[in-house]
Amino acid sequence: RCEDAERLVSEMRKAGVVPDIVTYNLLISAYSRSERLADAVRTYSLALKEGLQPTTVTFSALVAAYAAAGRTPEALEAFAQLEQQEALGLKLDTKAYCGLMAVYKEAGMAEEAERTLRRMIAAGVPPNTVAYSCLVHAFGREGRLEDATRVFEEMLSADDGGSCAPDVQAFNILMAAYGQQGLSGHVSRLFRSMLAHGLAPDVVTYNTLIQACKQAGQPRQAEQVLAHMLTHGHCRP
RNA sequence: ACGAGUAC
Numbered sequence: 001r002c003e004d005a006e007r008l009v010s011e012m013r014k015a016g017v018v019p020d021i022v023t024y025n026l027l028i029s030a031y032s033r034s035e036r037l038a039d040a041v042r043t044y045s046l047a048l049k050e051g052l053q054p055t056t057v058t059f060s061a062l063v064a065a066y067a068a069a070g071r072t073p074e075a076l077e078a079f080a081q082l083e084q085q086e087a088l089g090l091k092l093d094t095k096a097y098c099g100l101m102a103v104y105k106e107a108g109m110a111e112e113a114e115r116t117l118r119r120m121i122a123a124g125v126p127p128n129t130v131a132y133s134c135l136v137h138a139f140g141r142e143g144r145l146e147d148a149t150r151v152f153e154e155m156l157s158a159d160d161g162g163s164c165a166p167d168v169q170a171f172n173i174l175m176a177a178y179g180q181q182g183l184s185g186h187v188s189r190l191f192r193s194m195l196a197h198g199l200a201p202d203v204v205t206y207n208t209l210i211q212a213c214k215q216a217g218q219p220r221q222a223e224q225v226l227a228h229m230l231t232h233g234h235c236r237p
Numbered sequence: 238a239c240g241a242g243u244a245c
Contacts, residue, residue: 025239032240060240098241105242134242172243179244207244 002030002039021052025061032065040065056082056090063099072107079103092123098131105138110147113138128163129155133170140177148177168199172208179212184221187212203235 005027009019024047031040044062047054059082066075079100082090097120104113113135121127132155139148152174158164166174171194178186191209194201206229213222229237 022239027239029240055239057240062240064240093240095241100241102241128241130242132242137242169243174243176244202243204244209244211244 002027002034002036005030019050021047021055021058024050024052025055025057028058028061028065032061032068035068037065037069037071054085054090056093056096059085059090060096060099063096063103067099067103067106070106072103075103076100092120092125094120094125094128094131097125098128098134101131101134101138105134105141108142110135110138110142110144114147114151126160126163129165129167129170132158132164133166133173136170136177137173140173140180143177143181145177145181145183148174166197168194168202168205171199172202172204175205175212176208179208179215182212182216184212184216184218188221200234201229203229203237206233206235206237 009023009027012019012023024043027043028040031037031043040062044054044058047058059078062078063075063082066072066078079096082092082096086092097116101113101116104110104116117127117131117135120131132151136148136151139145139151152166152170155164155166155170171190175187175190178190187209191201191205194205206225209225210222213219213225226237229235
């Protein structure tokens with residue numbers, strides 16, 4: 001699919017259509033998803049050489065490309081470049097900050113992820129469910145369940161029209177965190193809370209529940225989860 | 238139009 005994109009771009013050129021920054025952003029993102037960091041970076045340089053002005057999306061895509069390759073320092077550097085460009089009119093938006101938080105999450109730097117969230121809010125950039133979920137996950141990964149729960153509760157009590165309210169994925173993230181510690185009781189409590197919030201569990205929810213049963217050494221409970229999925233679930237195993 | 242968060 002990267003190859004298809006490349007072919008398309010070269011056909012564009014032959015047809016006299018000049019690629020713009022969005023074209024390059026798309027390529028960078030496609031390479032990133034294919035874990036082709038070198039190609040992503042080369043494409044970024046190419047865009048600069050073409051005299052194109054990188055956008056917030058360009059840098060976000062670059063950050064994601066470095067992060068996908070596990071290159072934390074370079075990812076942070078790419079975000080720093082975006083911040084430099086703030087003086088030149090680029091805006092740090094919610095997705096850009098979330099990308100940075102994801103880098104910290106992957107790197108096991110939950111404190112930095114939280115600092116980023118607070119900084120975003122202080123800067124007047126509206127946080128959302130993704131930003132909070134990312135932080136919950138960052139703490140969860142480090143086994144810091146109290147912090148993960150504290151952040152999750154902040155999502156529940158956030159009074160901003162629901163833009164930070166936990167969705168299915170947010171519940172899944174916290175459930176997985178508890179499940180990894182073998183705390184299946186907390187996991188099923190969260191599951192009930194999820195239903196009470198009117199959210200429909202998805203396959204990942206059920207997989208997470210079953211994994212939690214496994215982790216806690218409760219094979220019978222796992223069967224009950226499967227039964228629940230088959231009878232009440234709006235999804236298939 | 239393009240970029241961000243889950244289970245195995």
